[in-house]
Amino acid sequence: MKDLFGKALLDYQNGRYTENIITSTNISEEDDLPLPYLFRSFKEMPKLEQKALKLAKGSILDVGCGAGSHSLYLQEKGFKVKAIDISKGAIEVAKQRGILHAEVKHILNETENFDTILLLMNGTGIFQELVQVSKYLSHLKSLLNSNGQIFIDSSDIQYMYEDEDGGVWMDMNAAYHGELDYFLSYKGDEEDPMKWLYLDFEKLQLACETVGLKCELVAEGEHFDYLAQLSL
Numbered sequence: 001m002k003d004l005f006g007k008a009l010l011d012y013q014n015g016r017y018t019e020n021i022i023t024s025t026n027i028s029e030e031d032d033l034p035l036p037y038l039f040r041s042f043k044e045m046p047k048l049e050q051k052a053l054k055l056a057k058g059s060i061l062d063v064g065c066g067a068g069s070h071s072l073y074l075q076e077k078g079f080k081v082k083a084i085d086i087s088k089g090a091i092e093v094a095k096q097r098g099i100l101h102a103e104v105k106h107i108l109n110e111t112e113n114f115d116t117i118l119l120l121m122n123g124t125g126i127f128q129e130l131v132q133v134s135k136y137l138s139h140l141k142s143l144l145n146s147n148g149q150i151f152i153d154s155s156d157i158q159y160m161y162e163d164e165d166g167g168v169w170m171d172m173n174a175a176y177h178g179e180l181d182y183f184l185s186y187k188g189d190e191e192d193p194m195k196w197l198y199l200d201f202e203k204l205q206l207a208c209e210t211v212g213l214k215c216e217l218v219a220e221g222e223h224f225d226y227l228a229q230l231s232l
């Protein structure tokens, strides 16, 4: 990993913002990911993220914290927050923004226990592929205190396979429609391709059942997106 995501966050944080990150997937054209969005305030966050932050309690783990916007809000509210990310640049930025406990760490290497675990901005993306969902969910479950909760958001991206007349061109023999190849470039440099998973609520609920987690729909967004609460 070249950590172009982290490089972009560091540039923005340190006054070198000239370009946005460009993303694309195997089923969609190039799109801008505006860097200021990754530094959003509570007011600028989508309603689903605001809801998750309002329901957070106790000790909190922010998984894939990025620039640390969710952690920062919660820390300012007086919560004990740990922010982790596999991106060195992201963790450097989170620290520069004042997150007291930020670490470069893959979620599968986390071992502490928490009352609230957050996975936000398509939190299921980190699972990468459908076959890996139960491994990640089991691990997240092992990190929960007995009254703990996980907030995770995602969306059903079936709409991305629809043509203008509403017809669906999905290959029914292909892999799950939420499994995407994700490409990112920044300032002319290309990141190694990644896998990124969008999971519809029913599939998430089913996967939770298989690992013994309760899965409840907290809220739905305006574009097939949702926030779920997982608990023991």
Ligand SMILES: C[S@@+](CC[C@H](N)C(=O)[O-])C[C@H]1O[C@@H](n2cnc3c(N)ncnc32)[C@H](O)[C@@H]1O
Pocket: 005, 037, 038, 063, 064, 065, 066, 067, 068, 069, 084, 085, 086, 087, 090, 105, 106, 107, 108, 120, 121, 122, 126
């Ligand atoms: C879409 S960004 C979301 C950032 C932040 N949560 C936000 O809402 O602005 C996903 C983040 O997850 C991190 N990430 C990906 N896989 C991870 C893993 N296995 N463990 C921890 N972080 C991971 C990426 O480096 C990236 O910063």
